[in-house]
Amino acid sequence: VKPSPWLLGKLRCPLGGGALRAADGALVAEATGRRWGFTPEGVPDLLVPSPDAESRRVEDANERFHDSHAEVYDRETVRPDDAYEGVSRTLARLVAEHGAAREFLDAGCGSGVVLRRVKPLVANVAGVDLSRGMLARCLPLHADLVRATATRLPFGDASFDGVSGYSLLHHLREPVEALREFHRVLRPGGFLWTDNDSNAAFHRRFGWWLEIRRAAKTKRARTAEDAELERLAEFHHGTGLDAESLRADLLAAGFSRAEVVHAHPPKPDEFTKLLIQLERHEPSPSLRYYFQLIAWK
Ligand SMILES: C[S@@+](CC[C@H](N)C(=O)[O-])C[C@H]1O[C@@H](n2cnc3c(N)ncnc32)[C@H](O)[C@@H]1O
Numbered sequence: 001v002k003p004s005p006w007l008l009g010k011l012r013c014p015l016g017g018g019a020l021r022a023a024d025g026a027l028v029a030e031a032t033g034r035r036w037g038f039t040p041e042g043v044p045d046l047l048v049p050s051p052d053a054e055s056r057r058v059e060d061a062n063e064r065f066h067d068s069h070a071e072v073y074d075r076e077t078v079r080p081d082d083a084y085e086g087v088s089r090t091l092a093r094l095v096a097e098h099g100a101a102r103e104f105l106d107a108g109c110g111s112g113v114v115l116r117r118v119k120p121l122v123a124n125v126a127g128v129d130l131s132r133g134m135l136a137r138c139l140p141l142h143a144d145l146v147r148a149t150a151t152r153l154p155f156g157d158a159s160f161d162g163v164s165g166y167s168l169l170h171h172l173r174e175p176v177e178a179l180r181e182f183h184r185v186l187r188p189g190g191f192l193w194t195d196n197d198s199n200a201a202f203h204r205r206f207g208w209w210l211e212i213r214r215a216a217k218t219k220r221a222r223t224a225e226d227a228e229l230e231r232l233a234e235f236h237h238g239t240g241l242d243a244e245s246l247r248a249d250l251l252a253a254g255f256s257r258a259e260v261v262h263a264h265p266p267k268p269d270e271f272t273k274l275l276i277q278l279e280r281h282e283p284s285p286s287l288r289y290y291f292q293l294i295a296w297k
Contacts (some may be wrong), residue, residue: 003027008020008021010156012156016031018030018031018032019031041135042139043146043147044145044146047147047148049149052173055173055177058172062232066130066233067133070131071133073111078113079266084113090193091114094162094294095118095162100161103159104124104125104161105128105162107150107182108150110167112138113166114166118162118164125142126146126160127146132147150182153184160187165194166194167197170197170198171234176253186297189296192255192296197241198290199285200239202240203239203240205287241291243260243291254297258293259294261292264276265289275288
């Protein structure tokens with residue numbers, strides 16, 4: 001098992017930060033001699049669990065939830081290809097605005113929705129996820145993968161020109177920890193783009209609608225244990241995230257510019273179409289379900 005020379009050159013020991021070298025089927029931290037292994041599928045395994053017990057519980061739930069959904073994820077959750085035109089457009093715009101983006105990180109890469117769209121735009125891209133099942137789904141598409149948490153990235157400071165997190169932040173108990181990591185691994189002038197997290201203002205106003213929709217969409221009978229696992233893994237799904245306070249977190253982390261873009265789902269249902277009409281009379285972020293964060297270091 002061998003990570004590509006590019007990936008190996010990028011990886012750092014997540015406990016101590018030093019370079020790693022491949023030796024005897026392991027990755028060895030040059031400074032400390034600490035050994036790191038690979039998943040059974042051959043992906044470098046550099047996961048360091050959160051030191052906080054509650055955050056660890058959420059990480060564990062994410063691992064189990066996404067491992068068990070990996071087989072059906074593309075069929076049940078990933079939307080048809082043309083629904084991601086906005087993803088490709090946004091990535092292309094950010095890469096063009098950067099002007100010299102070569103190395104990119106996709107955090108919470110799942111089965112590769114963003115990876116496959118960013119690959120044609122940059123020279124190298126690494127994908128990170130904590131679910132072995134999701135990483136295994138990604139492997140046929142892309143080899144530069146690492147098992148790690150977005151809140152402790154196994155990369156040195158100033159390693160990437162761009163970082164993305166698509167549908168990731170609401171899975172983290174403390175999203176700000178990931179935002180700080182994204183800032184750390186970005187080079188000066190680099191950009192961060194997060195997307196597809198739901199907006200707390202929308203939840204406060206239309207939580208009643210979301211509950212009806214969620215109940216109607218439930219696809220299979222689930223045990224109480226499954227439901228609890230999903231509740232923990234989709235940690236902020238029930239309330240949404242406060243985009244403006246995340247924007248303040250980005251600036252506090254050191255980003256020089258940060259903006260929130262409030263967005264409707266790419267394929268609006270009938271209810272969303274009504275909201276789009278309502279917005280003409282009453283422009284308000286609380287009418288838009290999703291938000292993106294775009295920040296520059
Ligand atoms: C809803 S999926 C999105 C996957 C992909 N970005 C997409 O848009 O299809 C969320 C992903 O985040 C991963 N994830 C959850 N918590 C994570 C963490 N702390 N660090 C890294 N990945 C995490 C999950 O395993 C899952 O693959």
